Amino acid sequence: MGESVLKSVETSAYSLSVVLKDPRPLLYHPQRQFYTYNDCVEGQVLLEVTKDVAVKNIQVKVCGMSQCTVARESRYYDGNQWRTEKETDTVNHEVLYDVETVFPPHNVVDVAVADKFTLTKGKYQYGFSLRIPTLAHCGDEDTRLHSNRFTSSYERPDDEGKHWTDRSLRHLQAPLPPNFSAGWGNGDHALITYQLKVSVHRAGMFASTGRLVVPIDIRPPGPPLDHYISRIALSRFSQTKLIDTIYQGEQALSKRQRMKDWFRNTEKRPPTKLRLKLFTKPLIVPSMHNFQLYLLTSHALGDFMKEVPVIFLRYLEITLVQKVDLWARTFNDTFFHNNVLVKSSESREILMVDAVSVKDEGMFKSQIDLSHLLNEVNLESIPPSFTTCNIGVTYDLKVIMKFSSSSDSWFSDIESFEMLVGVTVAGPLVEAGELSSEPLELAEDVPQAQFMGTVKEQGDGLIRTGTNCSKWSSGYNEKNKSPPPAYEV
Numbered sequence: 001m002g003e004s005v006l007k008s009v010e011t012s013a014y015s016l017s018v019v020l021k022d023p024r025p026l027l028y029h030p031q032r033q034f035y036t037y038n039d040c041v042e043g044q045v046l047l048e049v050t051k052d053v054a055v056k057n058i059q060v061k062v063c064g065m066s067q068c069t070v071a072r073e074s075r076y077y078d079g080n081q082w083r084t085e086k087e088t089d090t091v092n093h094e095v096l097y098d099v100e101t102v103f104p105p106h107n108v109v110d111v112a113v114a115d116k117f118t119l120t121k122g123k124y125q126y127g128f129s130l131r132i133p134t135l136a137h138c139g140d141e142d143t144r145l146h147s148n149r150f151t152s153s154y155e156r157p158d159d160e161g162k163h164w165t166d167r168s169l170r171h172l173q174a175p176l177p178p179n180f181s182a183g184w185g186n187g188d189h190a191l192i193t194y195q196l197k198v199s200v201h202r203a204g205m206f207a208s209t210g211r212l213v214v215p216i217d218i219r220p221p222g223p224p225l226d227h228y229i230s231r232i233a234l235s236r237f238s239q240t241k242l243i244d245t246i247y248q249g250e251q252a253l254s255k256r257q258r259m260k261d262w263f264r265n266t267e268k269r270p271p272t273k274l275r276l277k278l279f280t281k282p283l284i285v286p287s288m289h290n291f292q293l294y295l296l297t298s299h300a301l302g303d304f305m306k307e308v309p310v311i312f313l314r315y316l317e318i319t320l321v322q323k324v325d326l327w328a329r330t331f332n333d334t335f336f337h338n339n340v341l342v343k344s345s346e347s348r349e350i351l352m353v354d355a356v357s358v359k360d361e362g363m364f365k366s367q368i369d370l371s372h373l374l375n376e377v378n379l380e381s382i383p384p385s386f387t388t389c390n391i392g393v394t395y396d397l398k399v400i401m402k403f404s405s406s407s408d409s410w411f412s413d414i415e416s417f418e419m420l421v422g423v424t425v426a427g428p429l430v431e432a433g434e435l436s437s438e439p440l441e442l443a444e445d446v447p448q449a450q451f452m453g454t455v456k457e458q459g460d461g462l463i464r465t466g467t468n469c470s471k472w473s474s475g476y477n478e479k480n481k482s483p484p485p486a487y488e489v
Helices: 106-111 142-146 223-228 253-263 437-443
Strands: 002-011 016-023 038-047 053-077 084-104 115-120 122-131 180-183 189-202 210-215 234-237 239-242 272-280 291-302 312-327 333-342 364-371 391-404 415-425
Touching: 002 210, 016 189, 016 210, 038 053, 038 189, 053 122, 053 312, 084 122, 239 415, 272 391, 272 415, 291 391, 312 415
Parallel strands: none
Antiparallel strands: 002 016, 016 038, 038 122, 053 084, 053 115, 053 189, 180 189, 189 210, 234 272, 239 272, 272 291, 291 364, 312 333, 312 391, 391 415
16 A cells, blocks of 8 residues: 655744555555545654643544535514525534544553653654554444544543533434535535544643645445346336337428328327336446436337337436435525436437337337436536435435427427436445445445335336347456446346
8 A cells, every 4th residue: 555745834933744554455456545434544644843842642534524504594674674594504423533542652551641742852753553443433332432532541531521412402413424415505504524633732731732634535446246236126117108209211390391290191100109217226336337217119010010210319417416404403495406317308219120019919019228318427526315414415326318200390299308306326336345344234224225126027018129138137247357347137
């Protein structure tokens, strides 16, 4: 693992620097710059003393805070006029606090009783290691009591009241949340931050404390690869809509011509039924193929009906709708943010060269794989779903698609489809054994990381056209360590 000097501060008596080791590489994230559950924040404190200085101690702390502010405006009449008053309700939850005293060393404390130590001119180096827990400290006392701050006989938590969230607040036992920041124009905001703090506490009433503050990034881990692969995708269907289509080899008629034909012909051409079918994995993992999308078509076969209709995709929009819930002492609020993943108004023909009719039913049915349209979906910058004592983040996947029988609006009407599906966004994929079994077991018990499943669907009588379903069931590629596709349809 590499190292990097992140920050330094200088005073008249000394200069202070901190060197952090890079987080240990994971199989799918060999160069990651974030920490996850059971990682150790490791490094060294470098102190260069330029003249003798009295020091009480040197401490390294890892701190995490979940803060939310909910604002409300109220109107009242003061006897002369109506006035508007703005109230804010801010709640802070300390989701992580741990400390390690790197100076004085343990053996000095064991043999001497002193409130200060004099460091002479020279260079000093102190190592530290603090573990990232699975559960947030403010909602799980057992996790807090198993931190270095309480398990080490060297640490004396005399400042218990200062570093423990008010017990009168609403508390929830939940996994440690990721870094998060969101704000709205009315004054509401949600903020989750983590920091590494290095403090040189000077002896004496008027001596100032030297402090380094380094922000760190924490992300919950996603499921292990075998869990992700074994979970069956959940299917959702859109409403069925009717569209007047032409068939391959026919010339498109204008709306006016089609209207004339409608009144002139005694035998009406039946419309084509369209419906969307969406598969989503129970956990949405960055860098994986989490979705499959199909267009289902169906129309009756008559004397003049041909088998393969002509269908154009006129508009596509894939949006991940983020819902943020804020819970303060007095006020609660909810906000929504749209993360547009894919958006295109390019008109493109849906290829149906491999469509096969179901002749014994007198119907033509097909299932066209449109999953390639989702190849540009990138979830790397999307925070995972999480819940803390005062902030909750959940997601819905919104799919909007518009179809017609021609690339020109003058020649055909456009039918719009919209689907809204609740999804759980997970952290980065891990390999079994990379983390201890604790977070993987706990993940089964919490709503935002639950591994859900469903009975595999039976055959629906539809003909798969132009699909590459066999590729989705391929195994793990041991040669290049690439993860396998997400589904077996």
